[in-house]
Amino acid sequence: MRLEDVVAGIRPGDARAKQAATRRQQRLTKPPGSLGRLEEISIQLAGIFGTERPNARDTTLIVAAADHGVVAQGVSGYPQTVTAQMVLNFLAGGAAISVMARARGVELVIVDAGVASPLPEHPDLRVVAAGRGTADMTRGPAMTRVQAEACISAGVGIALDAAKKGAHVIATGDMGIGNTTAASAITAALTGNPPGLTTGRGTGRSDPELQHKIACVEQSLDVNQPDANDGIDVLRTVGGFEIGVLAGVVLGGALARRAVVLDGFVSGAAALIAHSLCPAVLDYLIAGHQSAEPGHRLALRHLGLQPLLDLDMRLGEGTGALLATGLVEIAAACLSDMATFEKAGVSDRVPEGSAEVSA
Secondary structure, three states: OOOOHHHHHOOOOOEEEEEHHHHHHHHHHOOOOOOOOOHHHHHHHHHHHOOOOOOOEEHHHHEEEEOHHHHHHOOOOOOOHHHHHHHHHHHHHHOHHHHHHHOOOOOEEEEEEEOOOOOOOOOOOOEEOOOOOOOOOOOOOOOHHHHHHHHHHHHHHHHHHHHOOOEEEEEEEEEEOOOOHHHHHHHHHHHHHHHHHHOOOOOOHHHHHHHHHHHHHHHHHHHHHHOOOHHHHHHHHHHOHHHHHHHHHHHHHHHOOOEEEEOOOHHHHHHHHHHHHHHHHHHHHHOEEEOHHHHHHHHHHHHOOOEEOOOOOOOOHHHHHHHHHHHHHHHHHHHHHEEHHHHHOOOOOOOOOOOOHOO
């Protein structure tokens, strides 16, 4: 499917369903607003699924992995080979996200979006690699426009496959040594904030190492001059293959009318790209958590999203998104399955100013 057709096919959330869900929330056996943000999320889900009683029980988490040429500049504390090693750890079930997915009963889809080191064939690994790691963005574009578009298209297809297989909720995750550097550059380009604010410590950089990382982001932006009005150009110049795939996942999830739960900083950068291509995706986005990376807060602010959780996490892999999917499922269940005052035979709140209240 052409990207133009994907964007044209994404529609805003169903306003009538949201209105019906709002009215239903007022009739449930609880004081109005007493479930706080769960009520807001449930109404958003009603708009996503087009019904006042949404179902969000089945989740698929898509973790895209790729390598970054900017690692050659010493921006990470880990060698590039770790990306491939961690993908194998995902497939073997030993990573944090593997453990969490098993505990929650969530389907895990692992995607090789462009890992530099060769990976063996595995039945649970989706290979859509546009290349074996990006070029060094401090010296020129990270990828070609053809590669950028291919990554996005692949992500759209993966999300549509997940929806076809029954996923109500699609969550995003990432793996890629050096990818917070790319996310910092994307965030700076698309939000207008300087690299000094969008760039964080990543894998635990010291103060001098952080300043070097910021300088690399600044150099990447100076060398490439990404067009903030063109999300594909931003991805092409300072992005990553896995970020492109996740941007496609956001677009595909919105096209399929599924809730898309974002993970942390890298997923936030992908959402910025998707939003620049199609602002209507906002109706389908839920920020799973607040990453400890400072640029993530700026990305969410730009998108107008408020995270569900703040646990001082910065692992990536989709860990924050997966934890938040439990809240999303519960929000939908409360709206859909709670009894109304009429059905339960429970007396509703006495109208203000009535004789009973006055007494």
